[in-house]
Amino acid sequence: MMVNQIDPGRRERIIDAALECIAERGVAGTSHRVVAKRCGVPLGSMTYHFTGIDELLLEAFGRFTRRIRDMVSDRFSHVKGPDEAIEAVVELIYEDFETDRNVYLLSYELYALAVHRADFRTLVHEMIEAGYNALRLHFDEESARAINTYIEGASTHHALDTMPQTSDQARRALRRLACLDRLPAPAS
Amino acid sequence: MMVNQIDPGRRERIIDAALECIAERGVAGTSHRVVAKRCGVPLGSMTYHFTGIDELLLEAFGRFTRRIRDMVSDRFSHVKGPDEAIEAVVELIYEDFETDRNVYLLSYELYALAVHRADFRTLVHEMIEAGYNALRLHFDEESARAINTYIEGASTHHALDTMPQTSDQARRALRRLACLDRLPAPAS
Amino acid sequence: MMVNQIDPGRRERIIDAALECIAERGVAGTSHRVVAKRCGVPLGSMTYHFTGIDELLLEAFGRFTRRIRDMVSDRFSHVKGPDEAIEAVVELIYEDFETDRNVYLLSYELYALAVHRADFRTLVHEMIEAGYNALRLHFDEESARAINTYIEGASTHHALDTMPQTSDQARRALRRLACLDRLPAPAS
Amino acid sequence: MMVNQIDPGRRERIIDAALECIAERGVAGTSHRVVAKRCGVPLGSMTYHFTGIDELLLEAFGRFTRRIRDMVSDRFSHVKGPDEAIEAVVELIYEDFETDRNVYLLSYELYALAVHRADFRTLVHEMIEAGYNALRLHFDEESARAINTYIEGASTHHALDTMPQTSDQARRALRRLACLDRLPAPAS
DNA sequence: AATGAATGAGTATTCATTCAT
DNA sequence: TATGAATGAATACTCATTCAT
Numbered sequence: 001m002m003v004n005q006i007d008p009g010r011r012e013r014i015i016d017a018a019l020e021c022i023a024e025r026g027v028a029g030t031s032h033r034v035v036a037k038r039c040g041v042p043l044g045s046m047t048y049h050f051t052g053i054d055e056l057l058l059e060a061f062g063r064f065t066r067r068i069r070d071m072v073s074d075r076f077s078h079v080k081g082p083d084e085a086i087e088a089v090v091e092l093i094y095e096d097f098e099t100d101r102n103v104y105l106l107s108y109e110l111y112a113l114a115v116h117r118a119d120f121r122t123l124v125h126e127m128i129e130a131g132y133n134a135l136r137l138h139f140d141e142e143s144a145r146a147i148n149t150y151i152e153g154a155s156t157h158h159a160l161d162t163m164p165q166t167s168d169q170a171r172r173a174l175r176r177l178a179c180l181d182r183l184p185a186p187a188s
Numbered sequence: 189m190m191v192n193q194i195d196p197g198r199r200e201r202i203i204d205a206a207l208e209c210i211a212e213r214g215v216a217g218t219s220h221r222v223v224a225k226r227c228g229v230p231l232g233s234m235t236y237h238f239t240g241i242d243e244l245l246l247e248a249f250g251r252f253t254r255r256i257r258d259m260v261s262d263r264f265s266h267v268k269g270p271d272e273a274i275e276a277v278v279e280l281i282y283e284d285f286e287t288d289r290n291v292y293l294l295s296y297e298l299y300a301l302a303v304h305r306a307d308f309r310t311l312v313h314e315m316i317e318a319g320y321n322a323l324r325l326h327f328d329e330e331s332a333r334a335i336n337t338y339i340e341g342a343s344t345h346h347a348l349d350t351m352p353q354t355s356d357q358a359r360r361a362l363r364r365l366a367c368l369d370r371l372p373a374p375a376s
Numbered sequence: 377m378m379v380n381q382i383d384p385g386r387r388e389r390i391i392d393a394a395l396e397c398i399a400e401r402g403v404a405g406t407s408h409r410v411v412a413k414r415c416g417v418p419l420g421s422m423t424y425h426f427t428g429i430d431e432l433l434l435e436a437f438g439r440f441t442r443r444i445r446d447m448v449s450d451r452f453s454h455v456k457g458p459d460e461a462i463e464a465v466v467e468l469i470y471e472d473f474e475t476d477r478n479v480y481l482l483s484y485e486l487y488a489l490a491v492h493r494a495d496f497r498t499l500v501h502e503m504i505e506a507g508y509n510a511l512r513l514h515f516d517e518e519s520a521r522a523i524n525t526y527i528e529g530a531s532t533h534h535a536l537d538t539m540p541q542t543s544d545q546a547r548r549a550l551r552r553l554a555c556l557d558r559l560p561a562p563a564s
Numbered sequence: 565m566m567v568n569q570i571d572p573g574r575r576e577r578i579i580d581a582a583l584e585c586i587a588e589r590g591v592a593g594t595s596h597r598v599v600a601k602r603c604g605v606p607l608g609s610m611t612y613h614f615t616g617i618d619e620l621l622l623e624a625f626g627r628f629t630r631r632i633r634d635m636v637s638d639r640f641s642h643v644k645g646p647d648e649a650i651e652a653v654v655e656l657i658y659e660d661f662e663t664d665r666n667v668y669l670l671s672y673e674l675y676a677l678a679v680h681r682a683d684f685r686t687l688v689h690e691m692i693e694a695g696y697n698a699l700r701l702h703f704d705e706e707s708a709r710a711i712n713t714y715i716e717g718a719s720t721h722h723a724l725d726t727m728p729q730t731s732d733q734a735r736r737a738l739r740r741l742a743c744l745d746r747l748p749a750p751a752s
Numbered sequence: 753a754a755t756g757a758a759t760g761a762g763t764a765t766t767c768a769t770t771c772a773t
Numbered sequence: 774t775a776t777g778a779a780t781g782a783a784t785a786c787t788c789a790t791t792c793a794t
Binding site: 004005006031032033044046047052053 | 762763764765766767770771772773
Binding site: 025026027108109112113124125146148149150151152153154156157160161162164176 | 360
């Protein structure tokens with residue numbers, strides 16, 4: 001029998017491994033066994049640190065949404081005025097989320113869970129509200145909601161390789177939503 | 189022993205049952221056993237009609253995306269001009285998808301699969317393109333993309349009970365994206 | 377992969393193996409694994425044939441109580457009159473149950489389950505009623521109940537190696553309960 | 565970190581909690597974790613105070629059998645003569661054991677263990693002998709054994725809700741076993 | 753053509769116990 | 774002395790799939 005090594009950071013490492021695993025293989029492919037092997041802890045350790053797989057998933061996605069909220073608040077920390085806010089949004093989508101592609105991958109795993117389960121839905125709400133609150137400092141309520149909605153859609157289409165929109169196009173769309181440009185009458 | 193009954197609609201019934209099951213319990217809760225019981229066919233029938241669970245899921249989601257494409261083409265069939273097109277979009281989100289809530293539930297299950305697997309991603313692409321193509325008849329390319337993106341985001345927020353936007357607000361946002369209104373200078 | 381052999385008596389063999397296993401190691405030591413190994417079937421076969429371990433235990437104990445009821449009805453089949461009935465009881469305890477010691481061992485496992493769970497309690501009731509009904513043909517109700525009660529106690533004490541009573545002593549006690557002998561005044 | 569509190573009664577509290585737990589959920593549902601939670605001691609405390617789960621069970625059942633022996637000796641402490649002894653037995657079954665229903669529930673858990681393991685069997689022996697010894701003071705050996713046997717059976721049938729006998733009927737049966745009444749010739 | 757039986761890999765979880773602190 | 778952390782073996786059960794009939 002192996003001697004018990006005490007390992008204070010283990011719980012955190014398990015959560016990280018779970019998150020990586022979800023990004024790579026989806027929630028469906030994320031089992032106690034797989035996560036345990038990935039971070040080199042024995043199987044029994046999983047249910048010692050977490051009451052069950054659900055608690056693990058919840059903690060993992062909690063960490064994920066916190067990370068996103070941090071990205072948002074970092075991008076908005078020095079923003080002054082609506083023009084800079086639009087730039088922050090574009091950078092969020094085309095730089096931050098792009099750099100950590102997991103943001104895209106993990107979101108849809110989380111949403112699929114959120115559809116059926118309230119505790120995961122809470123995480124989604126918090127994440128969406130974070131975006132709204134940051135926008136609200138620079139836009140009226142209706143515009144802030146509209147922009148937040150657009151971000152959501154852009155992320156989805158980006159995640160699924162379906163967004164041929166460039167960052168320039170996204171910027172223009174966002175500026176329209178924010179009424180930042182005087183627009184020409186549309187050419188039918 | 190039961191005599192083998194020929195049952196021409198069986199394959200279709202299985203697909204329908206699978207789709208209901210996914211909506212109710214998620215892909216994770218959708219197994220051969222569960223689907224077979226739901227539509228009253230023997231377990232062996234599942235792998236007789238489908239090479240495996242993946243084929244069944246793919247067929248089920250194929251039916252789902254076709255249904256959505258039908259909703260889109262129905263709404264757009266009599267549309268004339270951009271104003272009516274916007275109305276069609278609003279009705280799609282606030283009436284069609286709302287009436288069949290499964291549209292929301294199933295989308296995120298599909299996206300979660302699509303993130304990791306190309307064949308499901310193809311279905312998503314087709315669905316998104318259908319929206320784009322309908323819009324393209326009434327808007328320039330950039331506006332059509334922007335509107336399609338907005339629809340995506342609005343659907344997500346709606347699915348997850350996070351969209352306090354009314355249909356009026358959505359209509360206004362869509363009209364901004366389409367440059368249908370002369371906009372006031374923004375209130376700082 | 378091993379070729380599937382169809383094996384029509386398998387379900388019955390599993391039940392028998394479970395019963396032997398309970399007798400040897402107690403319900404606590406009777407797991408899917410252990411029973412499967414004992415009768416040489418793969419683990420997956422256990423939950424194919426039984427919805428769960430409870431169904432298996434219930435079937436096993438059902439077979440056990442039926443066996444006891446058969447012993448009772450065999451012993452009583454040719455009984456004529458109360459004297460012969462008493463003999464039948466003595467032979468039941470000191471021959472039938474003694475021959476198949478499992479009768480003793482299994483009873484207490486069953487009772488422990490019956491205390492907490494109604495479906496097992498039903499089996500116990502049926503078993504006890506079988507004894508009562510056989511006795512009722514030869515004795516008035518009160519005597520039949522009293523004798524049945526005595527049988528129960530004698531079985532327990534016998535099972536737990538605590539009954540120094542000989543069959544002669546048991547016979548005399550039973551005859552007293554049945555009022556078959558004129559009794560002397562007790563010596564204090 | 566919590567300072568180690570000395571807690572002299574802890575061992576006793578654990579034993580009590582174990583006994584309650586066995587009564588409620590059976591031996592099968594009684595684990596270190598469950599008992600520890602019930603009496604609010606840390607898990608590590610269980611194997612500190614007891615060498616293993618077996619020692620805990622043995623101590624718990626030891627306490628249980630002592631409790632029964634106390635009930636017996638209390639009931640018999642003032643008994644004078646066989647008539648009063650019979651009354652004591654009836655009160656034991658219909659009052660004492662009835663009041664603390666755990667007596668019934670726990671007995672069969674103990675018997676199931678006793679069937680397979682000698683140390684638990686010893687406890688059963690002591691318990692049964694206690695009854696015998698009390699009876700022996702007022703009856704000849706054979707009657708004492710017979711009465712003790714009857715008590716056992718009556719308890720079982722009572723525990724399993726299968727004893728429609730009233731205390732009056734039990735009293736009459738016991739008096740027959742004790743030869744306290746001149747009996748009528750049996751009605752065939 | 754159709755299916756009931758079978759199966760091995762995999763799932764989450766519980767458990768008694770050990771041990772470093 | 775006392776305990777939180779750790780662990781490997783075991784538990785019941787689910788599953789997609791195969792195959793003989």
